Amino acid sequence: MIIGILKEPNDKRVSLVPSTLKKFKVEGVEFRIQKGAGTQASYVDTKYEKYGKVTDRSEILKSADILVSINPLPVEELPLIKKGALLVAVFSPFQNQELIARIEELGLKAASLDMIPRTTIAQTMDILSSMASIAGYRAVLLAATELPGFFPMMITAAGSIKPCKVLVLGAGVAGLQAIATARRLGAIVEASDVRAAAKEEVESLGAKFVEVPGAIDKRDAGGYAVEQTAEFMVRQQEEVQKRAASSDVVITTAQILGKKAPVLLTAETVSKMKPGSIVIDLAASSGGNCELSQADTTVIHNGVKIIGNSNLPSEMPRDASFFFSNNAANYLKLIIKDGALNLDRNNEIIDKTLLTKDQT
CATH class of the missing domain: 3.40.50.720 (NAD(P)-binding Rossmann-like Domain)
Incomplete structure (x- = not known):
């Protein structure tokens, strides 16, 4: 053969x-x-x-x-x-x-x-988790390169710089790696996920978990997000808008198997973000978590740079x-x-x- x-x-x-x-x-x-x-x-x-x-x-x-x-x-x-x-x-x-x-x-x-099903017996074949881990890591490095400022707090004779704030939407494999990497670089990190089990994982990495009550949580979804009710999506977008407005970097990772990625970051929300802020959308190839994302393209909206890149593993x-x-x-x-x-x-x-x- x-x-x-x-x-x-x-x-x-x-x-x-x-x-x-x-x-x-x-x-x-x-x-x-x-x-x-x-x-x-x-x-x-x-x-x-x-x-x-x-x-x-x-x-x-x-x-x-x-x-x-x-x-x-x-x-x-x-x-x-x-x-x-x-x-x-x-x-x-x-x-x-x-x-x-x-x-x-x-x-x-x-x-x-x-x-390949994301089960224990198939772990050694799980290319999605392997590539997602790299994507989450690389997303933070890309954001750090594009951000017009530091990630960590800097105290110098020339003045003091506050640590940047990072918001991670989706705390699966990519999201957790993004959280861990951003924390290593000294950022203040918040994260949101529809799965209740993600709270403990997020907090164990030193990030704050943003909880939105009323989510549908399916344990057999294989690490993917699941479709939510319209009422929940409204509540989630309101909470995300508040957090994103004060964030320097937003990294989005949520995808639904076989369907368009859920919109978590609306154009209205992006409009309220600070100029110079960065959005890295890892779900851009499946429609994007940011309403303004375009696959394999960088979009600038009101001074906010939105990078739609679903193939960051190729950069490592x-x-x-x-x-x-x-x-x-x-x-x-x-x-x-x-x-x-x-x-x-x-x-x-x-x-x-x-x-x-x-x-x-």
Whole structure:
């Protein structure tokens, strides 16, 4: 069985790194790696050559039984792929139904790593949590770079500076990492989440929990937000408006699986923020938590900079690739048995990730 590793067209990361291939001891499996696949993530071809054949992209597309990538392959490349091959990537299937249909039409299979259930047994494959942790960390560093002032309190002979105030909306994996990072940099941090269980986690990191009563709290939501009542959203937006108006940085992280991200920060709220304030919207690709966010774009409104970036892990490609690689390799070990694909739909993890029909 041949597993192909491809260079990401618009991403600095690589799906599998050399150290993972070294530990990947599955009989009957060989790797083929596209030239330069890991270069932008500091993984050079000479490291890959020890564990597989480094070759050109066309050969890999024609020969691989499994193609592993972070992002879905370009649609125009799909007809070049060996029939029956399995594509493993982050497909975001709720937003890419046409792509999945095309893959199926060409006799290919698809497995989406972002559909791995967020359960204890699947923790080692959970790419969403791995990437969210990096995104939360990087969001704070980006905010610190863009903010026209310090994060920590500064007392100098030239005068004293108050610590900046950071508001984090959504205290999942990304939110908690953002809180921890902002606190390390000396900021005063507040955070809000619809899940009651998040309060203890937020406070354990030294932040203040902003509680809005009446939230719907589903423990089986896999770390995602859940849709709330209109009454709750009004109360939440009122509370957020008060907090945001006095904040220097707002980081938003709330997403709902398969649906548009909830609007937590309205245009009216942004208008009341201080000029020079920063909004980092990690949910921009799914509609945005800020009403003014645009995916992969920076918007300035009344002096407030709104950065819509849902792909911050790509800005830390070495470690993001390492995490992704370990998660992906654990998934591959699950679906490969005796050198052949073992797509057993009786396994919950496999069943949740397979997107195309007739895969058994």
